[in-house]
Amino acid sequence: MKKIFKGIMPALLTPICEDGSINEDAAAQLIEELIRQGADGFYVLGGTGEGLILERDKREQMCEAAVRCVNGRVPIINHIAAMLFDDAVALARHSEKTGCDAIAAVPPLFFAYSEDDIFKYYKKLADSVSIPVIIYYHPGAQKHMSAELIAKIFQIDNVTGVKWSSNDLFEMMKLKDITNGEMNIINGPDELLLEGLAAGADAGIGSTYNVMLPEFVKIYKLFQEGRMEEAMRVQIKINRVIEFMIKNGVIPSVKCAAEILGFEAEKAVFPQRSFSGDEKAAFREELNKLGWPFREE
Numbered sequence: 001m002k003k004i005f006k007g008i009m010p011a012l013l014t015p016i017c018e019d020g021s022i023n024e025d026a027a028a029q030l031i032e033e034l035i036r037q038g039a040d041g042f043y044v045l046g047g048t049g050e051g052l053i054l055e056r057d058k059r060e061q062m063c064e065a066a067v068r069c070v071n072g073r074v075p076i077i078n079h080i081a082a083m084l085f086d087d088a089v090a091l092a093r094h095s096e097k098t099g100c101d102a103i104a105a106v107p108p109l110f111f112a113y114s115e116d117d118i119f120k121y122y123k124k125l126a127d128s129v130s131i132p133v134i135i136y137y138h139p140g141a142q143k144h145m146s147a148e149l150i151a152k153i154f155q156i157d158n159v160t161g162v163k164w165s166s167n168d169l170f171e172m173m174k175l176k177d178i179t180n181g182e183m184n185i186i187n188g189p190d191e192l193l194l195e196g197l198a199a200g201a202d203a204g205i206g207s208t209y210n211v212m213l214p215e216f217v218k219i220y221k222l223f224q225e226g227r228m229e230e231a232m233r234v235q236i237k238i239n240r241v242i243e244f245m246i247k248n249g250v251i252p253s254v255k256c257a258a259e260i261l262g263f264e265a266e267k268a269v270f271p272q273r274s275f276s277g278d279e280k281a282a283f284r285e286e287l288n289k290l291g292w293p294f295r296e297e
Contacts, residue, residue, distance in 0.1 A: 007040025011048035026264035
């Protein structure tokens with residue numbers, strides 16, 4: 001089953017309480033606001049959602065909370081990869097049962113797997129469900145997955161696309177070409193949304209979409225209308241904020257920014273940094289100097 005996801009899809013934060021539980025109310029409040037701002041879907045429990053470092057029951061809880069809140073209004077892609085393959089399969093089946101529109105997975109982690117190993121991994125994952133499967137290509141998971149390997153995995157019946165979280169847009173363009181434009185390519189790097197769209201991406205998924213969504217929606221719309229210079233100006237504006245967040249740790253920064261906006265984003269999972277009160281004040285001051293939060297037009 002092939003499916004095309006389009007538009008701007010936040011990589012949803014996972015609000016985690018001090019005791020380690022999922023703050024479902026906070027997640028629902030954030031989802032509602034992002035839908036109001038024009039989110040075309042959600043990517044749950046990926047890198048931004050800290051899925052790989054959460055226990056399986058908490059991942060299932062967050063998945064269920066997101067599906068319940070969204071209630072079919074926009075698609076949900078749930079990231080299910082895990083160090084234990086059986087856990088990944090269980091999470092994939094749980095995603096399908098819960099009502100997710102697709103699952104996604106990074107390739108197997110840490111070890112130097114061959115291309116044949118990686119193909120078999122995705123084949124077995126895809127065989128475990130009937131909903132669409134999205135490859136999550138991130139060089140931090142496997143240093144290099146060639147366009148040819150991803151195109152081969154795309155031949156599996158229900159593998160529908162790839163979340164391309166690499167800066168290598170040349171390889172992305174090659175992938176679009178060798179799959180005859182049929183593979184659903186979703187841009188990952190927030191700072192390269194416009195460039196990714198120009199290279200053939202159909203959509204964007206990003207961390208900072210949680211706190212700057214209207215700007216990303218604007219870029220997507222301007223690109224669709226061919227207003228490239230205007231789109232580039234917006235991209236440059238948000239890239240100043242992204243650069244600052246990268247220096248301070250993306251997930252802790254986005255969670256802190258969400259709190260500034262009034263959401264209970266909670267702390268990032270240990271050992272990621274947590275901002276002290278003074279650090280939060282300084283962080284906010286620097287963001288304000290960059291013009292954030294941007295005013296909705």
